[in-house]
Amino acid sequence: MKKAVFENVCNDLEDIIGTEKLKKLPKTYELIGDILIIYISEELSHWKKEIGEVYLENFQNVKTVLRKGHISGEYRKPHCEHLAGNDTETIHTENKIKFKLDLSKVMFSSGNIEERQRMSKIPRKDEHVVDMFAGIGYFSLPVAYHSHAHVTAIEKNPHAFYYLQENIKLNKVENRVKALNMDCRDYSGNADRVIMGYIQKTNEFLEKAFEIVKKGGTIHYHQTVVEKLYPDAVYSEVNAVNENYDIISMRKIKKFSPGVWHIVADIKAL
DSSP states (O other): OOHHHHHHHHHHHHHHHOTGGGGGSOOOOEEETTEEEEOOOGGGGGGHHHHHHHHHHHSTTOOEEEEOOOEETTTTEEOOEEEEESOOEEEEEETTEEEEEETTTSOOOGGGHHHHHHHTTSSOTTOEEEETTOTTTTTHHHIIIIIOOEEEEEOOOHHHHHHHHHHHHHTTOTTTEEEEOSOGGGOOOOEEEEEEOOOSSGGGGHHHHHHHEEEEEEEEEEEEEEGGGTTHHHHHHHHTTOSSEEEEEEEEEEEEETTEEEEEEEEEEO
16 A cells, blocks of 8 residues: 555544554555455454545545455355445456456455466467356456467356356457356366366365366366475375376465465376
């Protein structure tokens, strides 16, 4: 956050929360489209609405402020609390891709930007890519737009699927992305490349990924791994369903929680 902006926030809130509590105000934030997401500690909960209004007033081109919450459930539903403004739908632009979404219904992970950019360059032109957990198009759209691959984007969550369809039209990739509203385990077909952009329970879908990917093809396997078990835990999960593979590369994307990393492994099916 720019120093001048934070100073203005502090000046506006000093008489409301007191000088001592100013040091507890969030200096970092997420900006998704024109929606600002901030973390407010329990100590400041009593003044959360006032804090939200002040941040809204001091940030240019921001229409809504949300309090950062947790993500839960199979559909990765966000639990952000509305603080100021009145609209939770936005369009976020990244790497020339427009992502339309409602932050009260579907999540958007700003921390995965480097991986989305990497995936936009990897597939070859006219490859067939299956995105098993497409969401609103996090990987499907950059792959189709930049690599000109053909993508089958599978998404079970009806809210995310709605925005996936909207984003396919918004980015003009209708001729390269086919969207399916279904459980990826019910999909029947083969692909040169499979993207598994899901975490925590991704291993439960690995067997299906090996069914889909062609021999010599690649699976991009996302998972959360305890740091002290990395990378052995990844090999163990893959070995449990298939031994005919080679891990081409493996990298840590970001911290998921204390001592736990979100990782991605590029697995070649032999």
